[in-house]
Amino acid sequence: MTSVFDHVPSDFRLLSVILTIIGITVLVNWTVIKVINRLESSKLTTGSIDKTALNFIKRLISVVIYGAGIGACLTHIPELKIVGHSLLTGAGILTLVSGLASQQVLGNIVSGFMILFFRPFRVGDRITISGNYSGTVEDITLRETIVRDFENNRIIIPNSQISSEVVINANHTDNKICKLIEVGVGYSSDLEQAMAIMQDEIGKHPLLIDQRTEAQIRDNVPLVVVRVTDLGDSSITLRAWAWADSPANGYVLQCDSYLNLKRRFDAVGIDIPFPQRTISFADGARVSVATTDSNEGSAS
Structure with missing residues (x-):
């Protein structure tokens, strides 16, 4: 039948x-x-x-x-069986070429599994890779990791490369961030007044968070710690430590603080100097200065 x-x-x-x-x-x-x-x-x-x-x-x-x-x-x-027999004659060369061609691909896949298993970062984390690339992890595929930077560009990095680089993760276990706010003031300025202004302006910012322990609060440790960190050629560097609950809020806190400090310093006459150079000439030295005639446009 x-x-x-x-x-x-x-x-x-x-x-x-x-x-x-x-x-x-x-x-x-x-x-x-x-x-x-x-x-x-x-x-x-x-x-x-x-x-x-x-x-x-x-x-x-x-x-x-x-x-x-x-x-x-x-x-x-069935025809593929015949093709397979013909390929066996070059099996050695084919194996070598396939191994070399797939080495990088397999390395990316294995590195992807390592990233998934050890979790140095996840989708949504804000990372910096070896100081060159910064942004938010948008996706992790079998081959690459996609990072969206702050200009909305997509940075595509092979997993094998990213697994061998130093990665700074701003969201790993803790989202809080400490921003260092540094300002240089003149040597003739009142340091105590400048430090008090920094503590006041930064301390009243709405995005600032209190990171002090109970013991530090009992010991009257200020909310914003300000210290002298350098005696430069033309200025004294004051540094404040300001905490925010996320990198984005920390960036806004830092920018607003610089603006507010500049306004307060100008209001009370605290100088923020810029580098200056004094040139001394030996006695009897002849100095020629080129001047330009605005009408004829010629130099004399």
Whole structure:
């Protein structure tokens, strides 16, 4: 007894099988990702799911599903067996070339797993990489980490490179930040008055937070500590330590403090000097100064 499929051409049957496998692969991937997205939307707000790990897992699952689908398609194509036998003659060269070509890719994937496992940073963290790149982590893929800088540019860094660099994470375990506010005042200025103004102006900023311990409060440690840190060539450097609850608020606190301090110093006559150089000439030295005639435009 023959079935209806026996009268169908073999090429059409093969094409039908491959299309069926591809359709099942796409459907399975769509279903799995859909379930994960629903889990993300329902649980992510509670903090029970790490978005960084979830994005990484979704991409990994898609790669595995599509890889399995492609492998299943290839097993149903007899012609590929002949191609495989012909490739065996150059197996040594092919293995060497494949190894060299995939070394960097595999290194990025392994580094991505290390980033996911040890979590030096997560999606949403504000990081600085070796002092060259700064921004917010936007995504971590199998191959690279995407960082959005403060000009809204996307910096794409391979995982193998970022895992070997020094990373400064402003959000790792603690979002608070200490901003150093330094101002140089003239040697003739009243230092006590300048330090009191810095404590007052910075201390009343709404974004400043109190980082003092109970013991420091009992010992009357000021909310804003100001110290002399340098006796420069033309100014005395005063430094204040100001705390904010996030890097963004810390930046605003620092900028506002510089503006407010400049206004207060000008109001009471505290000088913020700039570098000056005095040139002395030996007795009898002849100095020529070029002047320009504004009418004729000639120099004499």
